[in-house]
Amino acid sequence: MRQYGNDVLRTAYSYVKDRDAAEDLFQEVFIKAHYNMDKFRGDCSIKSWLIRITINVCKDYLKSAYQKRVVPMMEFEEDAIVSDNDYEEVENADRNAQIRRAVESLPENYREVVVSVYFNEQSVAETAKALNVAEGTVKSRLSRARDMLKNKLEGRI
Amino acid sequence: MENNSDLEKVIHDGLDASWEDLGISVSEDLIARTMKAIEERRDGDNSLPEGMNEEKADADKKARIIKISGFVKYAAGIAAALLVGLVIGVGAARNGMFVRKSADSAMSYNMAAAPESNYNSTETSTETVSDMATEEGIPGEDNEDSAMDFYYGEGDMLEDSKLRSAMSIDTNGIAGDTVAEAAETGRTFYGYAYPDRNYYLIEDQELEGLITEYLKTVDKNLVSSVSGFANYTGSDEEKTLLKLSMWNHDEQSFMLSDYVICENKLYHTYGNAFSSSFTDYNTEEYSLADGAAVAEQILEIIRIY
Numbered sequence: 159m160r161q162y163g164n165d166v167l168r169t170a171y172s173y174v175k176d177r178d179a180a181e182d183l184f185q186e187v188f189i190k191a192h193y194n195m196d197k198f199r200g201d202c203s204i205k206s207w208l209i210r211i212t213i214n215v216c217k218d219y220l221k222s223a224y225q226k227r228v229v230p231m232m233e234f235e236e237d238a239i240v241s242d243n244d245y246e247e248v249e250n251a252d253r254n255a256q257i258r259r260a261v262e263s264l265p266e267n268y269r270e271v272v273v274s275v276y277f278n279e280q281s282v283a284e285t286a287k288a289l290n291v292a293e294g295t296v297k298s299r300l301s302r303a304r305d306m307l308k309n310k311l312e313g314r315i
Numbered sequence: 316m317e318n319n320s321d322l323e324k325v326i327h328d329g330l331d332a333s334w335e336d337l338g339i340s341v342s343e344d345l346i347a348r349t350m351k352a353i354e355e356r357r358d359g360d361n362s363l364p365e366g367m368n369e370e371k372a373d374a375d376k377k378a379r380i381i382k383i384s385g386f387v388k389y390a391a392g393i394a395a396a397l398l399v400g401l402v403i404g405v406g407a408a409r410n411g412m413f414v415r416k417s418a419d420s421a422m423s424y425n426m427a428a429a430p431e432s433n434y435n436s437t438e439t440s441t442e443t444v445s446d447m448a449t450e451e452g453i454p455g456e457d458n459e460d461s462a463m464d465f466y467y468g469e470g471d472m473l474e475d476s477k478l479r480s481a482m483s484i485d486t487n488g489i490a491g492d493t494v495a496e497a498a499e500t501g502r503t504f505y506g507y508a509y510p511d512r513n514y515y516l517i518e519d520q521e522l523e524g525l526i527t528e529y530l531k532t533v534d535k536n537l538v539s540s541v542s543g544f545a546n547y548t549g550s551d552e553e554k555t556l557l558k559l560s561m562w563n564h565d566e567q568s569f570m571l572s573d574y575v576i577c578e579n580k581l582y583h584t585y586g587n588a589f590s591s592s593f594t595d596y597n598t599e600e601y602s603l604a605d606g607a608a609v610a611e612q613i614l615e616i617i618r619i620y
Binding site: 159160163164167168171172177180181184185188189190192193194197211214215217218250251253254255256257258261272273275276277279304307308311 | 325326327329349353356
């Protein structure tokens with residue numbers, strides 16, 4: 159939990175964009191992982207397995223009736239983050255927030271491959287398996303997502 | 316952002332730092348709450364989410380039913396066909412299914428390393444399977460019409476009502492294609508059985524294990540061991556009480572374990588059915604104190620199973 163917790167929590171957050179919901183999903187992932195450890199076959203890393211569970215749990219959550227009724231707040235809290243007076247830190251925080259916003263603004267299909275490959279450092283094959291799509295699909299989505307991100311971030315970072 | 320790896324690093328680091336700044340990090344409190352939730356959910360729905368098909372498949376593998384898939388299924392079907400044909404053929408020959416009209420047409424199976432187990436039929440025999448059945452107290456069946464029941468299904472092999480397929484195959488029509496075709500249906504394939512003749516062909520490792528374990532406890536003494544396939548080497552006077560052909564397989568092998576239990580003899584033939592040579596089989600002959608009791612006990616195991 160300590161080793162891969164942030165990967166799970168942040169992946170969940172990238173889907174639901176709500177901290178409380180992400181923490182609930184975090185719990186759900188580790189509950190399922192705990193009780194299904196015997197089904198882990200060892201043909202991928204524990205991290206990949208946890209990320210797969212996370213993605214599936216998040217998708218189930220997003221599909222749920224509750225989620226259809228309640229749209230999470232998508233507030234950006236960068237103003238709260240930037241409390242340091244150090245200019246460089248403020249600049250870095252701003253830059254990071256721009257990156258996050260750029261990623262968060264991607265359509266889900268693109269965002270999830272970016273988070274999986276770039277943030278969780280999963281291979282294309284692992285990502286394809288986790289998302290239940292072909293590797294070629296992951297590659298093309300990644301390529302499109304890269305172009306979009308370059309567009310969004312061009313000149314800003 | 317000159318290239319993709321730069322972009323990758325920028326995004327990774329940017330997301331990581333930004334989420335850190337937002338407080339999207341695992342806290343000790345969250346870990347404690349999760350540990351508590353794990354305890355509380357001991358009896359809840361903890362199944363893996365939909366989409367984790369592999370895990371489901373993995374769990375399915377633990378089910379008792381043996382499913383044969385893809386190439387293995389096909390190969391197993393072919394091997395089973397050959398095996399069944401061989402067993403039936405040898406058994407039929409031994410029991411006089413192949414009636415020779417002329418004494419000149421002696422039938423001889425030359426098994427190089429098993430001279431004692433040669434099947435010689437120099438007599439003009441008119442005994443048929445149906446004769447054998449009658450002799451064994453089984454309601455007479457005409458050989459031409461005698462059908463072999465084909466068992467396959469998702470349940471217990473021996474629960475006739477559940478599994479006895481409408482499909483039946485003429486005894487004389489046990490062709491490789493038929494078996495392979497059946498194995499390719501995608502349904503669980505157990506094998507053939509002549510329960511009314513105490514002849515069982517079993518593909519079920521658990522049941523095989525139970526029978527094998529029981530046979531280890533039986534009062535028997537090894538009389539001879541020969542290299543070669545001979546599922547039945549008893550004398551003509553010996554009455555066969557029970558035949559079992561059991562097999563299990565994987566990609567590399569198709570292991571046969573064939574038992575014939577007579578009143579005072581037990582024959583065990585075993586080997587790899589993928590092998591092209593009969594000499595890769597071994598046949599062991601045991602003297603048996605009480606074959607009838609052994610046969611009855613095995614049938615009881617099968618019935619209970």
